[in-house]
Amino acid sequence: xxxxxxxxxxxxxxxxxxxxxxxxxxxxxxxxxxxxxxxxxxxxxxxxxxxxxxxxxxxxxxxxxxxxxxxxxxxxxxxxxxxxxxxxxxxxxxxxxxxxxxxxxxxxxxxxxxxxxxxxxxxxxxxxxxxxxxxxxxxxxxxxxxxxxxxxxxxxxxxxxxxxxxxxxxxxxxxxxxxxxxxxxxxxxxxxxxxxxxxxxxxxxxxxxxxxxxxxxxxxxxxxxxxxxxxxxxxxxxxxxxxxxxxxxxxxxxxxxxxxxxxxxxxxxxxxxxxxxxxxxxxxxxxxxxxxxxxxxxxxxxxxxxxxxxxxxxxxxxxxxxxxxxxxxxxxxxxxxxxxxxxxxxxxxxxxxxxxxxxxxxxxxxxxxxxxxxxxxxxxxxxxxxxxxxxxxxxxxxxxxxxxxxxxxxxxxxxxxxxxxxxxxxxxxxxxxxxxxxxxxxxxxxxxxxxxxxxxxxxxxxxxxxx
Amino acid sequence: xxxxxxxxxxxxxxxxxxxxxxxxxxxxxxxxxxxxxxxxxxxxxxxxxxxxxxxxxxxxxxxxxxxxxxxxxxxxxxxxxxxxxxxxxxxxxxxxxxxxxxxxxxxxxxxxxxxxxxxxxxxxxxxxxxxxxxxxxxxxxxxxxxxxxxxxxxxxxxxxxxxxxxxxxxxxxxxxxxxxxxxxxxxxxxxxxxxxxxxxxxxxxxxxxxxxxxxxxxxxxxxxxxxxxxxxxxxxxx
Numbered sequence: 001x002x003x004x005x006x007x008x009x010x011x012x013x014x015x016x017x018x019x020x021x022x023x024x025x026x027x028x029x030x031x032x033x034x035x036x037x038x039x040x041x042x043x044x045x046x047x048x049x050x051x052x053x054x055x056x057x058x059x060x061x062x063x064x065x066x067x068x069x070x071x072x073x074x075x076x077x078x079x080x081x082x083x084x085x086x087x088x089x090x091x092x093x094x095x096x097x098x099x100x101x102x103x104x105x106x107x108x109x110x111x112x113x114x115x116x117x118x119x120x121x122x123x124x125x126x127x128x129x130x131x132x133x134x135x136x137x138x139x140x141x142x143x144x145x146x147x148x149x150x151x152x153x154x155x156x157x158x159x160x161x162x163x164x165x166x167x168x169x170x171x172x173x174x175x176x177x178x179x180x181x182x183x184x185x186x187x188x189x190x191x192x193x194x195x196x197x198x199x200x201x202x203x204x205x206x207x208x209x210x211x212x213x214x215x216x217x218x219x220x221x222x223x224x225x226x227x228x229x230x231x232x233x234x235x236x237x238x239x240x241x242x243x244x245x246x247x248x249x250x251x252x253x254x255x256x257x258x259x260x261x262x263x264x265x266x267x268x269x270x271x272x273x274x275x276x277x278x279x280x281x282x283x284x285x286x287x288x289x290x291x292x293x294x295x296x297x298x299x300x301x302x303x304x305x306x307x308x309x310x311x312x313x314x315x316x317x318x319x320x321x322x323x324x325x326x327x328x329x330x331x332x333x334x335x336x337x338x339x340x341x342x343x344x345x346x347x348x349x350x351x352x353x354x355x356x357x358x359x360x361x362x363x364x365x366x367x368x369x370x371x372x373x374x375x376x377x378x379x380x381x382x383x384x385x386x387x388x389x390x391x392x393x394x395x396x397x398x399x400x401x402x403x404x405x406x407x408x409x410x411x412x413x414x415x416x417x418x419x420x421x422x423x424x425x426x427x428x429x430x431x432x433x434x435x436x437x438x439x440x441x442x443x444x445x446x447x448x449x450x451x452x453x454x455x456x457x458x459x460x461x462x463x464x465x466x467x
Numbered sequence: 468x469x470x471x472x473x474x475x476x477x478x479x480x481x482x483x484x485x486x487x488x489x490x491x492x493x494x495x496x497x498x499x500x501x502x503x504x505x506x507x508x509x510x511x512x513x514x515x516x517x518x519x520x521x522x523x524x525x526x527x528x529x530x531x532x533x534x535x536x537x538x539x540x541x542x543x544x545x546x547x548x549x550x551x552x553x554x555x556x557x558x559x560x561x562x563x564x565x566x567x568x569x570x571x572x573x574x575x576x577x578x579x580x581x582x583x584x585x586x587x588x589x590x591x592x593x594x595x596x597x598x599x600x601x602x603x604x605x606x607x608x609x610x611x612x613x614x615x616x617x618x619x620x621x622x623x624x625x626x627x628x629x630x631x632x633x634x635x636x637x638x639x640x641x642x643x644x645x646x647x648x649x650x651x652x653x654x655x656x657x658x659x660x661x662x663x664x665x666x667x668x669x670x671x672x673x674x675x676x677x678x679x680x681x682x683x684x685x686x687x688x689x690x691x692x693x694x695x696x697x698x699x700x701x702x703x704x705x
Contacts, residue, residue, distance in 0.1 A: 362642075382515065385515070397516065404525070405513065408525045418480060452482075
């Protein structure tokens with residue numbers, strides 16, 4: 001078993017027994033379901049909106065070559081520097097070199113999962129720079145030296161008490177209990193950091209090809225401050241973030257807000273089009289956009305699963321996933337948790353090392369149903385399973401399934417199963433859950449039904465004989 | 468109409484009552500019911516585990532068994548989805564693709580067949596119980612069945628149907644998932660069982676026996692006396 005899979009099994013098993021965690025997440029998401037449904041009801045047709053959002057992303061993803069060039073040309077015409085990064089190392093090295101040239105010492109960063117994906121913060125800290133997360137949730141997990149728990153709600157696994165303890169320990173603040181008090185503590189620290197920072201780093205929710213704008217949507221105003229106060233701004237953008245038209249945001253922004261957080265619209269919506277122009281009073285003097293591939297083009301080459309690049313990182317699939325809700329975000333060991341992470345991580349980081357995530361699903365399909373851009377998530381899990389096995393069958397499974405097929409292709413032999421089950425059933429029942437029970441993976445926690453007096457086949461044959 | 472019954476392997480072996488109920492109901496409605504005896508398993512365990520060649524080998528026995536059928540009615544949403552949704556994918560680009568598509572076309576899940584094809588609602592059943600209905604995920608999301616079982620249960624005399632919170636949340640069975648990741652599967656089942664208990668129901672009904680195996684298996688282990696029945700068993704109570 002690869003180390004990644006062993007870690008997953010270990011962490012997932014621990015969390016499934018953590019009933020406090022289970023109720024915490026259930027409670028948090030219970031509130032989200034109510035708000036999400038209230039907002040969805042405001043759409044004339046949520047399904048039509050999904051179709052429209054999916055169509056916009058389909059168009060973009062299937063013509064990335066055109067739209068990325070259009071986006072780049074528009075940005076460059078207004079003085080933005082665009083850097084194409086093949087992988088995380090290239091992106092981080094470029095950003096570090098920009099920092100060096102501009103003599104940057106302090107960086108304020110707004111939320112970017114693409115940045116998390118390439119461990120940008122850590123790479124810049126290694127280069128001797130101070131990096132402070134300005135999104136409240138990210139700020140909290142940064143203080144705790146934890147990765148984000150959820151792509152949209154990075155610290156949803158923490159109670160107010162735990163956050164207060166973190167602040168007391170790391171910031172020396174007094175104990176606080178209300179969200180307002182806790183926010184004020186973080187705000188006091190952060191306001192100073194905004195003023196001191198000489199570089200801002202942001203992600204992007206969308207990249208508009210038509211106008212050459214980056215669209216950032218957020219609730220705290222921190223991204224707006226991080227992108228406009230420091231003299232240098234770097235935005236890191238996954239190449240799949242591009243959308244053809246400004247109009248596309250009219251459907252994508254509200255859907256992201258509704259699916260992601262149960263909001264009508266997110267509070268702050270910003271479009272960034274370039275560095276400060278003569279006569280303007282704010283904005284960065286230098287603006288760099290880093291377009292990141294990092295194996296997205298490999299996913300693009302897979303026609304079957306290309307729609308996974310539609311993802312707008314709303315987190316709706318995590319919020320409805322019964323596996324996520326029971327094992328929590330950290331168990332995945334990935335940047336992107338939940339169903340979308342289970343689909344794309346094998347593409348981004350290696351199928352054999354990450355295939356266990358695709359197997360760890362009951363294939364219930366709640367994710368695909370929730371996805372605002374109609375990614376066929378749970379069917380992609382099946383395809384990942386098929387691809388992983390075709391590439392490298394599991395040595396002990398292969399003979400089992402060959403035997404299974406051999407047996408099931410022989411109806412006369414199959415008919416013997418019912419009397420065997422009646423014979424063996426009581427024995428299995430007596431040893432259930434014990435070490436030598438062959439069915440203990442089931443019977444460790446669950447009973448098996450008793451074998452019936454007659455199988456359906458036997459019932460049918462008896463009935464037919466009577467006629 | 469001559470109806471060919473599709474009885475999935477675990478219903479054959481563990482839950483024959485669901486199949487027997489379906490026979491009783493369809494015959495009461497004046498339909499001719501046949502049961503092609505060469506059917507075994509739909510191949511889903513191999514398919515979901517990534518072993519598509521082996522799954523196809525098993526699925527071929529189903530193509531053979533139902534080759535001459537006019538209409539196929541199955542008493543499981545999950546195995547029904549295997550035939551209806553996944554066979555065309557499994558046989559895509561394969562010699563028997565057309566046959567797989569034809570089988571998908573003529574296959575129906577039991578409750579959907581009763582309500583949408585035979586257009587019946589009241590089957591004359593009665594069962595005094597307070598019950599809650601669990602939607603099996605495959606039936607619900609692959610086949611879009613939600614209204615049909617409730618429409619049928621509405622007419623059962625003496626039956627009080629209470630909806631549980633998050634009725635659409637998976638019970639955690641998931642076929643081989645339940646033994647590959649027993650801890651996660653069990654945790655999901657525990658959440659489901661808690662939703663069921665909150666309703667105060669003494670009976671769980673589903674159109675998928677595999678979900679009931681998971682739910683009942685957990686309740687039995689906990690020593691809880693709550694019972695479960697397949698939809699066809701409930702409706703055959705006349």
